[in-house]
Amino acid sequence: MPKVIPDETVRVKITKDKGDYYFGELVEIIKPAKERIDAPCPYFNHCGGCDYQHIKYQSQLSFKENIFFETIKRVGGLNEIPINPIIPSPEPFHYRLKAQLKTSRTGERVNLGYFKKDSHSFIPIEECIICHKKINALINVLLKLSEQNLLYHLDEIEIIYSKLTDKLLLSLSENKINKNRLENLYSIIKKRINEITGVLSLKKTKVDCVGKNFIEERVKDIDYRVTSESFFQVNYSLHELLVNQIMKLVSPRKKDNILDIYSGVGTFSLPIALKANYVYGIDESESSIRDALYNQKSNKIKNCEFLKAKAEDCLIALKNKKVTCNTVLINPPRSGCSEKVKKSIISFNPLNIIYLSCNPSTLGRDLSFFIRSGYEIKSIQPIDQFPQTYHIEALAKLEKSKQIKV
Ligand SMILES: C[S@@+](CC[C@H](N)C(=O)[O-])C[C@H]1O[C@@H](n2cnc3c(N)ncnc32)[C@H](O)[C@@H]1O
Numbered sequence: 085m086p087k088v089i090p091d092e093t094v095r096v097k098i099t100k101d102k103g104d105y106y107f108g109e110l111v112e113i114i115k116p117a118k119e120r121i122d123a124p125c126p127y128f129n130h131c132g133g134c135d136y137q138h139i140k141y142q143s144q145l146s147f148k149e150n151i152f153f154e155t156i157k158r159v160g161g162l163n164e165i166p167i168n169p170i171i172p173s174p175e176p177f178h179y180r181l182k183a184q185l186k187t188s189r190t191g192e193r194v195n196l197g198y199f200k201k202d203s204h205s206f207i208p209i210e211e212c213i214i215c216h217k218k219i220n221a222l223i224n225v226l227l228k229l230s231e232q233n234l235l236y237h238l239d240e241i242e243i244i245y246s247k248l249t250d251k252l253l254l255s256l257s258e259n260k261i262n263k264n265r266l267e268n269l270y271s272i273i274k275k276r277i278n279e280i281t282g283v284l285s286l287k288k289t290k291v292d293c294v295g296k297n298f299i300e301e302r303v304k305d306i307d308y309r310v311t312s313e314s315f316f317q318v319n320y321s322l323h324e325l326l327v328n329q330i331m332k333l334v335s336p337r338k339k340d341n342i343l344d345i346y347s348g349v350g351t352f353s354l355p356i357a358l359k360a361n362y363v364y365g366i367d368e369s370e371s372s373i374r375d376a377l378y379n380q381k382s383n384k385i386k387n388c389e390f391l392k393a394k395a396e397d398c399l400i401a402l403k404n405k406k407v408t409c410n411t412v413l414i415n416p417p418r419s420g421c422s423e424k425v426k427k428s429i430i431s432f433n434p435l436n437i438i439y440l441s442c443n444p445s446t447l448g449r450d451l452s453f454f455i456r457s458g459y460e461i462k463s464i465q466p467i468d469q470f471p472q473t474y475h476i477e478a479l480a481k482l483e484k485s486k487q488i489k490v
Pocket of ligand 1: 315317346347348349350351352366369393396416417
């Protein structure tokens with residue numbers, strides 16, 4: 085049950101009767117667990133953003149380890165799995181470089197907030213303590229502008245912060261704001277918070293922008309441009325560790341060809357290319373591929389190719405072109421890899437498959453497919469990319485099995 089810890093005695097209100105089980109809401113804690121703490125965020129009891137702020141960070145890690153293990157075992161039907169202890173986030177709070185906020189209106193005033201879990205009921209907030217402090221500074225400015233009727237018809241907003249350049253990018257999902265109003269808004273915000281580098285309005289068919297439409301980051305020795313619509317890992321305190329872990333598992337050699345499926349802005353393809361023979365990065369997002377090509381050029385990396393396509397189609401096309409590879413890196417969205425992608429991966433007969441996942445259920449399902457296809461799991465490393473929430477990231481390494489299956 086949400087916001088309750090195993091072994092606690094609590095009073096709950098039943099909200100749904102499912103026959104052999106119930107859904108409930110916490111009413112009163114009669115006997116708290118030893119892991120319980122007071123959640124530092126004043127919105128925690130209602131806001132749908134975080135799940136575990138009432139649990140000591142060290143204990144969140146132990147719970148996540150157990151949940152991860154149980155999920156992989158149950159969904160994947162896997163038993164003896166070499167799972168390492170979870171790697172904690174160096175920053176359990178203020179680690180997020182990106183905030184996506186909902187809006188609501190009280191008269192002319194625009195409120196910023198999140199939805200309550202599994203609902204569309206709006207919870208206004210004035211700060212979000214898992215987001216970087218600079219993001220909160222911008223939230224504060226936006227709320228003040230709203231009091232003065234300076235924010236008009238916002239639907240949703242997104243704020244991205246760059247640690248490298250100390251710059252903020254604001255995207256507004258809204259259809260009514262014209263370029264003049266956007267320019268006006270940008271200059272008003274700029275007077276209050278100098279770190280703002282661009283304001284965008286994302287309309288159905290086009291994007292208007294005043295200032296820059298991207299931020300820049302550096303991870304290890306690679307510079308990345310990331311435009312507002314492209315994906316980039318959000319926990320800055322784990323950026324370098326993640327790249328190091330991937331490099332260790334891929335361990336690229338000068339003769340290796342590597343497929344990086346779901347490659348984003350080239351986060352992993354580019355450092356891998358520095359050590360490999362050739363890397364193919366595949367992503368369906370136009371802006372991610374545009375950024376990846378830009379990043380490839382700005383980092384002077386030649387032995388890499390970025391392809392804008394659905395992995396489902398692109399892998400078949402590469403296979404038809406007789407492309408070969410010894411290692412495949414996959415980092416799919418929460419839905420995991422489709423059957424078509426998994427079958428195509430197998431058709432390349434790679435020696436290694438490295439899988440970075442943000443969803444233990446689809447990871448379990450996909451690992452089980454690869455095992456049935458002749459691979460064995462060498463290691464699984466959970467990483468706590470999203471402290472205070474239920475999300476668990478994990479990095480798995482599979483190798484082509486030496487045993488012949490009969
Ligand atoms: C979790 S992100 C990973 C990006 C990158 N590896 C990184 O760490 O920055 C998943 C990426 O998969 C892309 N994507 C989602 N479905 C896809 C598909 N069917 N084919 C190709 N790319 C897809 C998204 O555009 C997104 O960039």
